[in-house]
Amino acid sequence: MKELIEALGESISGEAFAKQKYELFSEKALGEEDLMCANLFKALSFAESIHLNNHLNALNKIAGTSKNFEDITKIDEDELKDLVKSTLVNLLNARVNETFEFKKKYKNFVKLAKKEDQEVAMLSFTYARMAEKAHAELLNNCLKAIHATKPMEEIDFFVCKNCGNVMDAIPSKCPICEKPSKYYEKITI
Ligand SMILES: [Fe+2]
Numbered sequence: 629m630k631e632l633i634e635a636l637g638e639s640i641s642g643e644a645f646a647k648q649k650y651e652l653f654s655e656k657a658l659g660e661e662d663l664m665c666a667n668l669f670k671a672l673s674f675a676e677s678i679h680l681n682n683h684l685n686a687l688n689k690i691a692g693t694s695k696n697f698e699d700i701t702k703i704d705e706d707e708l709k710d711l712v713k714s715t716l717v718n719l720l721n722a723r724v725n726e727t728f729e730f731k732k733k734y735k736n737f738v739k740l741a742k743k744e745d746q747e748v749a750m751l752s753f754t755y756a757r758m759a760e761k762a763h764a765e766l767l768n769n770c771l772k773a774i775h776a777t778k779p780m781e782e783i784d785f786f787v788c789k790n791c792g793n794v795m796d797a798i799p800s801k802c803p804i805c806e807k808p809s810k811y812y813e814k815i816t817i
């Protein structure tokens with residue numbers, strides 16, 4: 629169980645860092661007048677906060693604690709600011725992270741939670757894993773648009789408040805967690 633509790637702690641720190649990083653990436657894109665990427669990074673930031681809360685609930689339930697995420701993680705603001713580059717580089721950075729999370733990190737953590745028979749952690753990791761895959765695809769679309777040097781359209785993004793999935797339209801039900809459309813929130817910068 630120790631390993632699973634550590635995995636939840638590591639995931640909470642990772643999501644808290646990603647949440648703030650994408651907030652800064654969104655501001656940077658806005659400064660470059662790239663509204664599509666600014667909206668996407670803002671939506672991703674909100675999605676990571678959903679993952680953070682889900683992991684935190686799982687940790688508290690399993691460990692019998694009532695911790696806040698500030699008890700678990702401390703963000704190095706300077707490290708964060710150093711990561712902000714051009715929006716093109718920021719998109720590449722984010723795609724690397726999201727891809728690693730769904731292909732490796734959360735894949736392993738889902739297995740670990742399964743082995744420990746901890747359903748709440750299994751669900752939290754599974755939602756994060758599937759949502760990170762969707763995030764990587766959306767980042768890919770933004771990168772393609774930049775490479776095609778098409779004028780950037782302003783696209784709205786919507787986030788599922790239950791699983792952190794991000795879409796460019798509200799589905800009738802969430803393709804990841806199957807919650808109804810009312811769980812989707814439009815994200816505005
Ligand atoms: Fe993500």
Ligand SMILES: [Fe+2]
Pocket residue numbers: 788789790791792793802803804805806807
């Ligand atoms: Fe969902």
